[in-house]
Amino acid sequence: MSQKLLQRLVGLGFNLWGLVSPGTAAHGAYQLFGRPPKPDLRPKELRFLETARLERGTIAGYPVVEYHWGPETGKIVLLCYGWRYNAGRWRHYVPELLKAGFRVIAYDPPGHGLNPGRFCNVILNSDIQAGLIEKYGRPEAALAHSFGGASLVRTLSRLAPEMRPDRVVIMAAFSHVARLFEAYRDAIGLWPGVYNNLIKEVEGIVGKPLADFDFARLSRDFGAVKALLVHDPGDDVTPFSNALRYHEHWPGSRLLRAHGGGHHLGLAGLTKTILGFLVNGDAGSGAE
Secondary structure (H helix, E strand, O other), X not given: OXXXXXXXXXXXXXXXXXXXXXXXXXXXXXXXXOOOOOOOOOHHHHHHHOOOEEEEEEEOOEEEEEEEEOOOOXXXXXXXXXXXXXXXXXXXXXXXXXHOOOEEEEEEOOOOOOOOOOXXXXXXXXXXXXXXXXXXXXXXXXXXXXXXXXXXXXXXXXXXXXXXXXXXXXXXXOOEHHHHHXXXXXXXXXXXXXXXXXXXHHHHHHOOOHHHOEHHHHHHHOOOOEEEEEEOOOOOOOOOHHHHHHHHHOOOOEEEEOOOOOOOOOOHHHHHHHHHHHHHOXXXXXXX
């Protein structure tokens, strides 16, 4: 059975459930929205994670698995990966950051990597990021991909200016939470009644309209943070229009059109450019 057909069948189930119990159907759809797929760590990722100092604990009230490389003091780089990924994502970055003298910190939020939790969302992830910064201090630089990137933008908006990094790289991140829920609705085919109840539940939980979670607009206040926005115009997961919105609102941001990088953005030359920006703020000649 294809993934698309399976999604449609799940959506139909919620729709039929909603005819009987609209509120519980919407709650079920919300729980599914925040449930990451079961982690699948490849051997090369596990081998890389074995090089880290691993800590398990609680950050912002959530279980978190932390990974630490390098000295226990000094300038920090915080690494924040995307939905369905794990900290093995950073195996091509950490060695070079260590050579540059950084203390490197990454983490698994619930439902990712070695974290056994089963529910996650952008607010939860952002709370964890803010908690890590409170625990270990201001990072000099941060690298964040996709879901992790949008979470980091929210985190920056909540930090005091003096606690924000000097430099951040945001890779293929969405810019507006409302668009995510619309994409979810379209993917599984939710009927208007169930979808409207889903949004009502989410807005009740967060205490504000989803329209307020426009991360690109939040970045208007980040002029002191140097940003490199990396996105493939052909990304079929997060549309390139999200990068354009960030670039429009984030003062002084640089935009790198990573043609051929896909959503993962794992090209060797691209990794080198990103490392250059993290280490010394050089965005390269290809950035706008």
